[in-house]
Amino acid sequence: MKFLKFNSRDLGIDLGTANILVSISNKGIIFREPSVVAVKKETEEVVAYGIEAKEMLGRTPETINAIRPLKDGVIADFTATKLMLRSIIMKVTKDFKLLKPRVVIGVPSGITEVEERAVQEAAISSGAREVYLIEEPMAAAIGSGIKIEEPSGNMIVDIGGGTTEVAVISLGGMVTSTSLRIAGDELTEDIINYTKKYLNMAIGEVTAEEIKMEIGCALPFMTELKKVIRGRDLSTGLPVKKEISSLEVEKAMKDSINKIIEGIRATLEVTPPELASDIVVNRNSFSRWWSINKKFG
Numbered sequence: 001m002k003f004l005k006f007n008s009r010d011l012g013i014d015l016g017t018a019n020i021l022v023s024i025s026n027k028g029i030i031f032r033e034p035s036v037v038a039v040k041k042e043t044e045e046v047v048a049y050g051i052e053a054k055e056m057l058g059r060t061p062e063t064i065n066a067i068r069p070l071k072d073g074v075i076a077d078f079t080a081t082k083l084m085l086r087s088i089i090m091k092v093t094k095d096f097k098l099l100k101p102r103v104v105i106g107v108p109s110g111i112t113e114v115e116e117r118a119v120q121e122a123a124i125s126s127g128a129r130e131v132y133l134i135e136e137p138m139a140a141a142i143g144s145g146i147k148i149e150e151p152s153g154n155m156i157v158d159i160g161g162g163t164t165e166v167a168v169i170s171l172g173g174m175v176t177s178t179s180l181r182i183a184g185d186e187l188t189e190d191i192i193n194y195t196k197k198y199l200n201m202a203i204g205e206v207t208a209e210e211i212k213m214e215i216g217c218a219l220p221f222m223t224e225l226k227k228v229i230r231g232r233d234l235s236t237g238l239p240v241k242k243e244i245s246s247l248e249v250e251k252a253m254k255d256s257i258n259k260i261i262e263g264i265r266a267t268l269e270v271t272p273p274e275l276a277s278d279i280v281v282n283r284n285s286f287s288r289w290w291s292i293n294k295k296f297g
């Protein structure tokens with residue numbers, strides 16, 4: 001993988017559905033903010049991006065559009081992606097003088113050729129000199145310190161915002177992989193639907209995500225957690241405050257989580273037996289990494 005031996009002017013970009021991360025070799029991650037951009041409707045001028053734009057979601061006046069330009073891990077709004085990328089590349093390369101950066105971008109393993117071209121074009125038109133794509137599970141494996149070149153199987157499960165990537169890696173390549181378009185955003189959506197159906201209240205995406213992060217669980221906690229949430233009563237239309245428990249959140253997300261587990265099982269089923277047994281042996285080092293990086297994704 002020669003292209004990873006970058007000089008200091010080269011960037012690594014994780015263009016995620018939920019968050020965008022930029023790293024420079026030798027310096028590590030220099031930018032980590034939500035993948036959101038706020039644009040003036042008439043002039044396409046970028047008003048804000050990242051954290052500032054996320055705070056504007058659902059709160060903009062008529063003249064401004066706050067957009068999450070990526071959906072299911074790929075570009076859903078090309079213009080907005082380009083504008084967001086350009087602003088970020090300009091910010092992080094402002095000291096680069098004349099030389100345009102070379103860029104490596106992580107993409108979901110299930111991406112189509114058309115989607116690949118869209119990512120490449122967005123980076124080129126944002127000021128990149130050359131663009132290389134790397135499949136996200138490979139990037140995740142390298143980032144987690146797995147010795148990818150060894151003839152030993154390791155499984156990567158990356159639950160992002162839009163996609164869950166499941167891959168088995170050995171000898172520097174992906175042996176089997178599955179890219180599911182069910183991930184964190186779907187779990188947030190499940191919570192919104194649950195409160196509508198069982199608590200008769202409408203809540204926003206930000207509230208639902210907070211619920212997920214604070215009391216969400218795939219298996220019931222030993223002690224049930226509770227959270228007071230605010231939303232709109234669906235019968236009266238008025239603001240309302242109610243309580244939701246971790247058990248309810250677990251129930252809300254169960255179907256989606258089962259689909260993710262099914263994806264992992266299906267990937268294991270098509271993994272050659274030698275590698276499948278490596279994964280069982282290697283799993284401790286992976287879960288150690290997982291607990292260090294106490295983040296979903």
Ligand SMILES: Nc1ncnc2c1ncn2[C@@H]1O[C@H](COP(=O)(O)OP(=O)(O)OP(=O)(O)O)[C@@H](O)[C@H]1O
Nearest residue numbers: 016017018019073160161162163184185213296297
């Ligand atoms: N503590 C947490 N508990 C549960 N979910 C979390 C937690 N922290 C973050 N998330 C969820 O993880 C998702 C974001 O993960 P990540 O930043 O890896 O996604 P991404 O790389 O932008 O997306 P993708 O790879 O699908 O394009 C969001 O849905 C967010 O709500």
Ligand SMILES: [Mg+2]
Nearest residue numbers: 016160161297
């Ligand atoms: Mg990701």
